[in-house]
Amino acid sequence: MSEALKVVFGRRYRFAASHRLHSAELSNEENSRVYGKCNNPYGHGHNYVVEVCVSGTVDPATGMIVNLVDLDKFVNGEVIEAFDHKSLNEDVEAFRTTVPTTENLCKEIYQRLKLFPLAKLERVRIEETSNNAFEYAGEEIQDHRADL
Amino acid sequence: MVYLTRKIEFSASHLYHNPALSAEENRRIFGKCNNPHGHGHNYTLEVTVAGEPDPVTGMVLDLKDLKTILQREIMERMDHRFLNHEVTELKGQIPTCENIAQTIWKILEPKITQGRLHKVRLYESADIFAECYRNGATHA
Numbered sequence: 001m002s003e004a005l006k007v008v009f010g011r012r013y014r015f016a017a018s019h020r021l022h023s024a025e026l027s028n029e030e031n032s033r034v035y036g037k038c039n040n041p042y043g044h045g046h047n048y049v050v051e052v053c054v055s056g057t058v059d060p061a062t063g064m065i066v067n068l069v070d071l072d073k074f075v076n077g078e079v080i081e082a083f084d085h086k087s088l089n090e091d092v093e094a095f096r097t098t099v100p101t102t103e104n105l106c107k108e109i110y111q112r113l114k115l116f117p118l119a120k121l122e123r124v125r126i127e128e129t130s131n132n133a134f135e136y137a138g139e140e141i142q143d144h145r146a147d148l
Numbered sequence: 149m150v151y152l153t154r155k156i157e158f159s160a161s162h163l164y165h166n167p168a169l170s171a172e173e174n175r176r177i178f179g180k181c182n183n184p185h186g187h188g189h190n191y192t193l194e195v196t197v198a199g200e201p202d203p204v205t206g207m208v209l210d211l212k213d214l215k216t217i218l219q220r221e222i223m224e225r226m227d228h229r230f231l232n233h234e235v236t237e238l239k240g241q242i243p244t245c246e247n248i249a250q251t252i253w254k255i256l257e258p259k260i261t262q263g264r265l266h267k268v269r270l271y272e273s274a275d276i277f278a279e280c281y282r283n284g285a286t287h288a
Contacts, residue, residue, distance in 0.1 A: 004282070004283045005250060005253060005280045005281070005282065005283065006280060006281055006282065006283045006284075006285070007246050007249065007250060007278060007279075007280045008278065008279045008280065009245070009246060009277075009278050010269075010276070010277040010278065010279065011275060011277075012274065012275040012276075013275075053279075058244075058246045058247065058250070060241075061166055061168065061169070062164075062166070062177055062178075062242060062244070063164065063241060063242030063243070063244035063246060064242075064244050064246060065246055067177065068276065069179070
């Protein structure tokens with residue numbers, strides 16, 4: 001078996017936040033039609049689960065792609081502290097102009113976590129509820145860090 | 149291409165310790181995973197096989213056969229074992245999720261002869277896992 005294997009480390013995090021789906025580009029009637037009760041004016045909340053996958057070389061000295069203590073510190077600093085018990089619309093700069101759907105939330109979290117310096121971010125998966133999940137793995141542009 | 153996944157659970161103990169490092173370094177890097185007498189987890193293993201369904205049976209491979217392979221190759225090797233001491237294939241490695249997943253891949257890959265092993269995902273707990281697949285493979 002000589003084929004190169006890709007190894008990915010995954011970790012799940014949780015935060016609770018509120019949001020309201022409302023697009024400034026649509027009329028009130030259209031917003032109500034498109035987003036239904038997610039458009040209710042005072043917003044509502046979810047317990048979000050964020051699954052973060054990173055890849056890289058498994059260090060023979062530690063058996064790890066990355067020490068989860070370091071990954072936790074980065075994810076907590078960049079995502080959990082910024083989003084937990086917050087209003088996504090009001091408290092997160094990106095969602096002042098973008099609708100905080102979980103699709104957009106995936107992309108926002110991906111943008112933040114792709115700066116992680118110790119491993120390559122592979123994808124971000126978010127469970128908005130136990131029935132709805134969204135995943136984003138960046139656009140299909142070759143990331144040069146993959147070759148490092 | 150169709151992807152099928154079978155899940156098994158096993159319980160095992162391990163510890164993280166690199167004899168090339170000092171006791172202090174081991175403690176700093178591995179934290180409580182370095183506790184000398186080890187600790188255990190309930191592992192969940194998901195094995196994904198890819199292939200085209202056989203036109204007669206409609207199966208990529210018979211799940212009974214996959215179950216037998218997983219029982220013989222993984223359960224008998226790892227279930228209720230101390231991974232550092234009792235699993236030959238892990239000797240000399242730190243039995244992290246990453247290393248166990250790769251070891252499981254190497255054990256299973258030649259045993260799966262109908263369809264092709266596509267992905268191995270190993271959960272150490274509900275929130276920590278590692279997976280491996282061929283470089284360049286698209287996800288199931």
